[in-house]
Amino acid sequence: MTLNPWLLIVIWGIILIILTGPMITLPIFWSRRKPDPFRDMPFESGQVPQGEARKRIVMQYYPYLLMFVVFDVVGMFLFAWGISFRGIPAADSFLVLLFLVLLGAPLGYALKMALQRENW
Amino acid sequence: MVNLPTTPADILPFIIAVVTSHTFITLVIFPGFIHLTIVVMFLTWYERKLLARIQLRIGPLYAGGPGGILQPIADGVKLIFKEVMIPYKADKPLFLGIPLALVFLGALPFAVIPFGQHWVIANLDVGLVFVFAVASLFPSMILIFAWASNSKYPFLGGLRSLFQQVAYEIPMWISALSVVMLAGSLNLVQIVNAQQKIWFIVPAFLSFIVFFIASMAELERLPFDLPSAEPELVAGWFTESSGAVFMVIFLALYMKLYLMSSLITVLFLGGWWGPAFLPQPVWFILKALVVATIIIIPRGVYARLRVDLLIKVGWTRLLIIALANVFITVVLLSTGVLSAWGL
């Protein structure tokens, strides 16, 4: 008897939730919790934290994030093409090549812009 | 198919039939939960021992057995009984929930990793993409966890981790593309079966290099461990975690180490294939452990890169090398050079 693989994955996920969940939920119950402003202070090598913690966002790597979103889609497209590479006629594969070349130019330009520190 | 029990007398045979079924064994014992726990605990001990040897130290020694092999259990018992510290003004549900999600996501892809011809939980048609899709959820989880800690070091570390993992994911995918083209399938079992005559490390050597480097960067291993660079950022994105939370994150990280080693084994090193004097799963685990060793060793040897250089290398060098290998694969496949090996 073979079950549907997706069902097996769901069962595996449920097993994982049941068996790993207690690792954090149980210690919460039995651990002593007494709020103490000094012990709960964020770690800053003994200094008293100043200002808000969630403010320092670096824009410097934002272009790489955008490139990631674009090439995520391209990567998935290439996988779909790669599985059946043998079954695809050469002309169509050439089209995929053209697709990649068309994307190469903006990728190069984006990299160039990303590396200019004064932009960010 | 086992029939559901109808009378009380049927319940015991039903339970026995379920427990001895192949599905149950794969889920719970062999490629499933027990095997995973043991290997991951072994890896934590193994890394410490290995690094100690490199640096002429002794490493764990006292906790039971030869060479302190029970050290992971001692650590686990210690950590699970410590207080769960939640930093001031931290986002409590996210701070406690994200570590669990991390360990869940680290273990979920093992459902499709084949440890032997029949030793796989779910023989999925889109297995490789499934692994990549699940692995691509890690960066956002880390960012949310860093945000939830409400502390400066974790937030900086989390951002670095995000950018680094994002920069190395695409080279990783493109290098795996060569393997997919060679095997003509996304099913990991079929990918391994296609390597019976020749391991894909031979026709796709450049891809292997790229994949290896990218997986080291994804795992935040030295020389790519900027997100947790100790001198600057203490422990990076998990600085604020302690006790049980730390233990779960630690488990998730080693789970991911084992996952990446297994994936490299499946894609490039011929999976379970090897001389027949050892059973298939043993070959697989041996290969994965060798890969894990090679991933661990630089931690005792190298210094780390600078973060902007690191990200730049990912997008310029590695992506281009991976694409070059895709073109090599196209040429190899269309000229039929590999037909001698049944590809």
Next chain:
Amino acid sequence: MDLSVPPDITFVVLTTVTLLAAVMALQAKELIYGAISLAISFIGIAGFFVSLDAPYLAMLQIAVYVGAVVILILFTIMLVRREEADKDEAGETGESAAGLWLAGLLAVSIAGIAALAGPNLPATPPPANLPVSELGPVLAGAYPVPLIILALLLSGALLGALVLAKVDR
């Protein structure tokens, strides 16, 4: 795909998760929780894709939406100052009620039309024979012009977003 559990359970669970998460995405107090709910809703849609025999699209959905777009959203939420991002959302009560009416009317009318046309629509799907490898040839070969336009769209969006986001000095 036959999931060998009563398939209606799959459907009901997926529907509940997707719709609840979608509502939470819009109504959650903090934007971070909204983004996480949005991700869960996307995963629910991916579950629908799996149950409709499109596993590759489900993986694409998770990798692109949850893996990439949600990261961008989180990054933007964290960049835009918190107090600003979480500011009181509820407009005037009348406005909210009007929006609810509009949305409800639209959804109910579409659902009503679908239910009226129900007898003419297929109730059971034909047996599936769509292996993953069938997607590639169609994607690469059947629609050449959209493919090139997709490349142009991707490059345009990449460059456009970069030029927008860069600092003008």
Next chain:
Amino acid sequence: MPSLVSYIIVSAALLGIGIYGLSVKRNAIRILFAVELIVNAANLNFIAFARYMNPPTVSGQVIVFYSIAAAAMEAAVGLALILVAFRLNSTIDVRKLNKLKG
């Protein structure tokens, strides 16, 4: 297996939630969420119709592929726009972004 109509109803509900968010919310990021939900509702419909065709066709999946790509790009550009709006006006409340109103 549920009938095609049930999928259409789920999709319509998702569309309704999206339209509600689009018309009521004032935060630009929430509006983007709503747009993504609407796109997803459309994708669900495409996949469902493609699956219930006889014989099932792969073209529906191809359309959804393009749709997901376009939606991802739309999110990228939209978020960049939100960034710029925030930088210029230090708010992302769409009702306060009214400089062109004169």
